[in-house]
Amino acid sequence: MTATIDAGASERVLHDCRDAWVATLVELAEADDRVVAVVNDSVGSSKLGPFAERFPDRLVNVGIAEQDMVGVGAGLANGGKVPFVSAASCFLTARAMEQVKVDAAYSQHHMVLVGQSPGMAYGELGPTHHSIEDLAWLRTIPGLTVAAPCDPAETAQVLRWAAAHDGPVFVRVARMGVPDVVPEGYRFEPGKAVTLREGADVTLVATGIAVSRALDAADVLAAEGVDARVLSMPTVKPLDEAALVAAARETAGIVTVEEALTSGLGGAVAELLVTRQPAPMRFVGVPDTFAPTGSVQWLLEHFGITAAGIAAAARDLLGR
Amino acid sequence: MTVDEDLVPDVRPEAVPDDAFTVLGRAPGEAPRAQVVAHLTEAARLVRRRDIQMVRAAGLGHIGGEFSVIDILVTLYLAAMNVSPDQLGDPDRDRFILSKGHAAAALYTTLAMAGFLPPEQLGTFMQPMSQLNGHPARTKIAAVEASTGPLGHGLPIAVGTAFAGKLDGSARRTFVVVGDGELQEGSNWEALMTAGNHRLSHLCVIVDRNRLQQGARVADTNDLEPLADKLAAFGMDVVEVDGHDHGALLDAFADVPAASGRPTAVIAHTDKGHPISFMSDNVAWHHKVPSAEQVAQALAELENR
Numbered sequence A: 001m002t003a004t005i006d007a008g009a010s011e012r013v014l015h016d017c018r019d020a021w022v023a024t025l026v027e028l029a030e031a032d033d034r035v036v037a038v039v040n041d042s043v044g045s046s047k048l049g050p051f052a053e054r055f056p057d058r059l060v061n062v063g064i065a066e067q068d069m070v071g072v073g074a075g076l077a078n079g080g081k082v083p084f085v086s087a088a089s090c091f092l093t094a095r096a097m098e099q100v101k102v103d104a105a106y107s108q109h110h111m112v113l114v115g116q117s118p119g120m121a122y123g124e125l126g127p128t129h130h131s132i133e134d135l136a137w138l139r140t141i142p143g144l145t146v147a148a149p150c151d152p153a154e155t156a157q158v159l160r161w162a163a164a165h166d167g168p169v170f171v172r173v174a175r176m177g178v179p180d181v182v183p184e185g186y187r188f189e190p191g192k193a194v195t196l197r198e199g200a201d202v203t204l205v206a207t208g209i210a211v212s213r214a215l216d217a218a219d220v221l222a223a224e225g226v227d228a229r230v231l232s233m234p235t236v237k238p239l240d241e242a243a244l245v246a247a248a249r250e251t252a253g254i255v256t257v258e259e260a261l262t263s264g265l266g267g268a269v270a271e272l273l274v275t276r277q278p279a280p281m282r283f284v285g286v287p288d289t290f291a292p293t294g295s296v297q298w299l300l301e302h303f304g305i306t307a308a309g310i311a312a313a314a315r316d317l318l319g320r
Numbered sequence B: 001m002t003v004d005e006d007l008v009p010d011v012r013p014e015a016v017p018d019d020a021f022t023v024l025g026r027a028p029g030e031a032p033r034a035q036v037v038a039h040l041t042e043a044a045r046l047v048r049r050r051d052i053q054m055v056r057a058a059g060l061g062h063i064g065g066e067f068s069v070i071d072i073l074v075t076l077y078l079a080a081m082n083v084s085p086d087q088l089g090d091p092d093r094d095r096f097i098l099s100k101g102h103a104a105a106a107l108y109t110t111l112a113m114a115g116f117l118p119p120e121q122l123g124t125f126m127q128p129m130s131q132l133n134g135h136p137a138r139t140k141i142a143a144v145e146a147s148t149g150p151l152g153h154g155l156p157i158a159v160g161t162a163f164a165g166k167l168d169g170s171a172r173r174t175f176v177v178v179g180d181g182e183l184q185e186g187s188n189w190e191a192l193m194t195a196g197n198h199r200l201s202h203l204c205v206i207v208d209r210n211r212l213q214q215g216a217r218v219a220d221t222n223d224l225e226p227l228a229d230k231l232a233a234f235g236m237d238v239v240e241v242d243g244h245d246h247g248a249l250l251d252a253f254a255d256v257p258a259a260s261g262r263p264t265a266v267i268a269h270t271d272k273g274h275p276i277s278f279m280s281d282n283v284a285w286h287h288k289v290p291s292a293e294q295v296a297q298a299l300a301e302l303e304n305r
């Protein structure tokens, strides 16, 4: 589904990345009959209708049983399949964390964990349904690639890469509308940042749906004469160490931006820089709290995960 | 438990429907059974009226599973359970946990009907800063015993609550409602094993057996049958009732604790969306939001009952 919002003067088309997810999965499944999907009563919320229609036998619905789902995914991988295990990110990660750790990562199974509607996409449904912890939790697990694509094109590329990568990959698939972000001809590489905007004053490092917001913040800052570099970090693990060290050296400091606890991308970047290239930092995301009731848009405003909030963090860093 | 008093709802007035809500309170204790049942029937009707309007106003909710569980909630809070708003600090109060927390609106409206929540608060459902979150939170509402939403939590917590009651020699009972789809979560069976092995006689597990889950029928997803046999094998005394029959529910709950000394499992046969013609037993209504016309039709159908 796409929607448009009036972003100032220009109309922006917003996309639900789940559409790119299912289109890519169908395409991968057509090319490779090892590709299967594993779900927890989440056919609808994973938008798997087209896959279910085309490959009914290759859809394993274990019911409302996430631990079983990830374990079954690992077993399918062991049996020679390429499983895409898809569920709301909150349940996939929180409920099945030990299966993610042991069955996927420790066992190095070739499987793709697809965290749907992550961050605060389920707004009013509350902290039980928010998946703001996923980036922070998963980045601590050795051997797991943790990706948060920022738009439909990047979502498709990450999924194609993960299908071919012989190891476990977690992919955050956003439901909240995002504009097209990555440039034409872009190729996803894990651990490779994308410089979406050059800048010498301060660096905004963002992941997932926050990337377009960081770009908007750079516009706000530019209008004030602040030249912000914008790095998109499609994988929180591995990080692009070279790009981060360079940004820390070349600009006044780093503002991390994520629709997640700031111990996700922010914590990861801070841990890297404190040893490699210490630099002033600010963290935009959800602080150490459970969110109050509210819609996703309201919550993003509430926590300042907006162009204005990001620009304010950058100003604060620059002492302006 | 202190609730988070900082939460001041930021209510959009246009989102609050103008709906009178008569708080009937508990069924009169000494009244003849027919009168109690009539009281519960009317309360359930009013709760459904309010619930559908709340879902419509919020643009979110789980109307199907709410309408299937309302008769159970109303029977518990207005008659079967020994708990009242002025008794929330009493350690010997009966406990209730809505494990299928997505039916939060049904719980909130029932709590308001029983005097645990001011009815005006219902208008804040899912509004920014509201205590009435999309899933019930123990830190937001004093009468909520456990925060739920992710399926498979309530029953283990209820087992712990019942276990504590047993340790204390308390007469209090613990009631927990689980969805039938929810029973696919393994944590429930771990908890049932604990309850059975420890003969937690004051625990009553109510299965809202509406045969549907989020995306399909339970039988077509990962079937539960033979459910009664499974529950019995885990050490429960199993009772099957019509989950929309207040009298039958009253009888089942009155039998807790069972003379056998075993925990009770009540399989409450219900319909998702009951009793609305276009919702009943229809999987499309798991979390669909009714249009204004559908609300009007549902209210009319409720009027004529």
Ligand SMILES: Cc1ncc(C[n+]2csc(CCOP(=O)(O)OP(=O)(O)O)c2C)c(N)n1
Binding pocket: A040, A041, A064, A065, A066, A091, A095, B062, B064, B065, B066, B068, B100, B102, B149, B150, B151, B152, B178, B179, B180, B181, B182, B183, B208, B210, B212, B213, B214, B272
């Ligand atoms: C752990 C977990 N997985 C998935 C969900 C998403 N979910 C919410 S309601 C629901 C279906 C529940 O079915 P059932 O228990 O039968 O409830 P009812 O049909 O009575 O609404 C699902 C899958 C969830 N809330 N928690």
